[in-house]
Amino acid sequence: MHKKNETLPPLPPIPKKRIQIDDFDKCAIRHKIHEFYAVRKQVPTLKTLLTELKKDIGFTGSREYLRLLLHSMGFKYKKCRNQRSILKERSDIVVWRESYLDEIKEARDKNMPLVYLDETYIHTSLNHAKCWQSENEPGVSKSVSTGKRYIIVHAGGPSGFVPNALLIYNDKEKKADYHDSMNRNNFKKWVLQKLIPNLSEPTCVIMDNARYHSFQINKAPTSNDRKHIIAEWLRLNNISFPQNASKDKLVTILRRHKPEPVYEIDTILSNHGHKVIRLPPYHCDLNPIEMIWGIVKAKVATKNVSITNDAFLKLVEDSFQVFTFTNV
The missing domain is CATH 1.10.720 (Transcription Termination Factor Rho, Rna-binding Domain; Chain A, Domain 1)
Structure with a gap:
């Protein structure tokens, strides 16, 4: 028993849970910022960005953590550029876009099939924000948590999605073949096991420059090296x-x-008779699969009403069955 006036020792501090942010999450954050500017025509603030990221990717960091994370990703909160500088595009991006369009034209002239690939994510709690309801019919209840996050990888072109190339996996389930978030090894595994075996002829594969797409096998040292x-x-x-x-x-x-970069994935696809074209930076609008993600998620949200996890996965798979790409 403690005496009445005896001071109890202070409790040890509760250790903070370390936040895990991988390349896939960083790519999602960049896309979200681009969505604010290009789609919503709205300037993202830390407050609005934090709210969206908590909802979309289950971000658990604080506002200050997000600010430091954005700085580490190359973003700076500073005075807006004037109109003259906005109209001036980086010359290397201009050249990259011109080269991309020339390569696409050349592939089309040769009647080479075009296949675009990309990754996205979806939560089991995805449903509509609004629904018809009354006092007697409550409608759909919005989950207070984001639920499980599934990563989706797929590829498709004018003939539709590549058969059997769809990959849906939960990055937290260690029992799965893909038990880590999207990274170099998982992306390489998907290309070797699900994409290449289902390409029936030499194909032009188009992808962006995500870090896990761009492992360089001939990387030269930098000035920071000894x-x-x-x-x-x-x-x-x-x-x-x-x-x-x-x-x-x-x-x-x-x-x-210093040599031109040679990427591991490009080499693998080339060795199997395929050609790789890289999308120019900041031009996700040139990848038609980006528009498909929104349609798929809308279909899932409409039917995601009190269903099991297995039924949710089946719903996501079925949502890809009816698509064909046009004007790509």
């Missing part, structure tokens, strides 16, 4: 350099001989 690493890379690539060269000199030689 001198001996840069020197070893130059030596392995038969690039001559002075024996006693300083690091600055080696970096200059490195930049002069």
